[in-house]
Amino acid sequence: MGLENTNGYDLSLDERDCRLIAALQNGLPLVPHPYAAIGASAGMNEAEVIARLHRMLESGVVKRFGVVVRHHELGYRANAMVVWDVPDERATELGQRVASHDFVTLCYRRARCLPDWPYNLYCMIHGRDRNLVHNKVSYLIKACDLQALRHEVLFSLQRFKQRGARYVRPAAETANLGPAVGG
Amino acid sequence: MDALDRAIINALQDGFPISERPFAEAAATLDISEGVLIDRIESLLDTGVLSRFGPMYHAERLGGGLSLAVMKLAKGDFDQVAEIVNAFPEVAHNYARDHEFNMWFVLATETTQRISEVIDQIEQETGYRVYNMPKLAEYFVGLRFEA
Known part of the structure; x- marks a missing residue:
């Protein structure tokens, strides 16, 4: 049930990578030489930090480097998760078609929980209000030929928690951890 | 939030340089100084418009x-x-x-x-x-x- 691995890069992380990831847990320091500052807390120099981060970005361990925006604070008040029950053999094709629309911000195939939850294709659509989101959903259904497939639109009511996921323990505790980021 | 904040958010969603002076580099493309960029990011994090600044992992x-x-x-x-x-x-x-x-x-x-x-x-x-x-x-x- 693993994710489709889309490239052939070496994804292994060594103990120094783990220390670096732990040091970056709270984000990048806001100083002129942030990678040197991270290096100081991870016990390596700036050049090594830069080289390791480039490698992680290339291998896909790091998806992206930059800011994470709270969409609600930017005025995107309507946030909908749209779910479809698509035939398994068409999931990849339809997932790619749905994802190709620029107003779709996430698109996943997930395991169903039968019989209670038949849906397996998920996408997120944000808009400044619910009507705009509904218009985008209608557009998507036509554009991707999804009329015959059952779907539901779930708007969010309240956000309780939004933080970057924490993958490893703070640096002090990871010093002895191996590449498995175990625990 | 003003026009500069918006420009910063739009630019940094596409990525951030991994180099010795990344803020200086990113600031140059926005036509502002390194210090101004750092201050702006700090206040966008403080006010909660940005939830995080750094790497996103798989x-x-x-x-x-x-x-x-x-x-x-x-x-x-x-x-x-x-x-x-x-x-x-x-x-x-x-x-x-x-x-x-x-x-x-x-x-x-x-x-x-x-x-x-x-x-x-x-x-x-x-x-x-x-x-x-x-x-x-x-x-x-x-x-x-x-x-």
């Missing part, structure tokens, strides 16, 4: 677990269960949605087996079933919000 490639978990709660129990669920450090974010499946949260754990342990614990503490909906495939989108 959890599965780090050897960690990641899943979407869902609960179907009676209205009267919702707040109490939310408190229990949000107290788990493995819960990365949690949304209430207008559906009978009304609580949706992401679990991010250090190991893949920890996902089912956390789910078992939540079920025991709340008395409700947790539906586990792990990701099977991700389709590429360019995630960005026009500020």
